[in-house]
Amino acid sequence: MIRIVYHASTHDGRNALLACIAALSLVLSACGSATAPTATPAPARSSAQTVPVTASEFAFDIAQTTFKAHTPYTFMITNAGAVPHEWVLMEQGAMHEHSAHDMMTSVSAEELTAGAQVSRQLTFDAPGTYEIACRLPGHYEAGMKTTITVEE
Ligand SMILES: [Cu+2]
Numbered sequence: 001m002i003r004i005v006y007h008a009s010t011h012d013g014r015n016a017l018l019a020c021i022a023a024l025s026l027v028l029s030a031c032g033s034a035t036a037p038t039a040t041p042a043p044a045r046s047s048a049q050t051v052p053v054t055a056s057e058f059a060f061d062i063a064q065t066t067f068k069a070h071t072p073y074t075f076m077i078t079n080a081g082a083v084p085h086e087w088v089l090m091e092q093g094a095m096h097e098h099s100a101h102d103m104m105t106s107v108s109a110e111e112l113t114a115g116a117q118v119s120r121q122l123t124f125d126a127p128g129t130y131e132i133a134c135r136l137p138g139h140y141e142a143g144m145k146t147t148i149t150v151e152e
Contacts, residue, residue: 048072048121053132055112056081058142060132067150069124077107078117084109085134085144089122092129092147095140109136124150 051073054061067073077087087107094103105120112118124130127150134144 048074050074050076053077053087055079055085055087055134055144057083058134058139058144060087060134060144060146062132062146062148065146065148067124067148069127069150069152072121072123074119074121075105076117076119077112079112079114082114084113084136085139086136087112087118087120088133088135089120090131090133092131095131095133095135095145104130109134126150127152 049071052063053075055077056079075087075089079085086109089104089106091104105122107118107120130148130150132146132148133140136144
């Protein structure tokens with residue numbers, strides 16, 4: 001059901017990848033200073049906070065790994081890699097249970113093709129430990145996983 005399409009032109013893919021990384025590092029450094037944690041607890045907001053996430057071979061680069069429960073977030077996922085990737089947010093440990101209901105939100109590999117940018121909005125109902133993963137064959141094992149923490 002999941003198709004993996006490898007681009008014929010690896011050379012062009014690498015150039016595009018480098019361009020994306022260069023552009024993203026600028027964006028991420030700008031966001032990093034703008035979204036620094038504050039000591040004051042933020043009240044529930046009506047507008048979601050944007051969290052940039054970059055997928056590549058084979059890793060996720062996420063702007064923050066600590067979140068607040070009951071706060072809406074918009075994950076802005078960019079595939080800066082040369083091949084399609086999947087983005088799944090689930091409870092820690094759900095990866096090995098292969099049960100679809102444990103996925104809290106996801107972007108399929110068919111949607112997250114090379115160069116694609118997709119957003120997903122999510123509000124964590126409960127504090128805990130969660131995981132972002134790409135479950136394409138070999139990708140998770142190669143390092144496409146990131147643990148995130150949700151605090152009350
Ligand atoms: Cu992947």
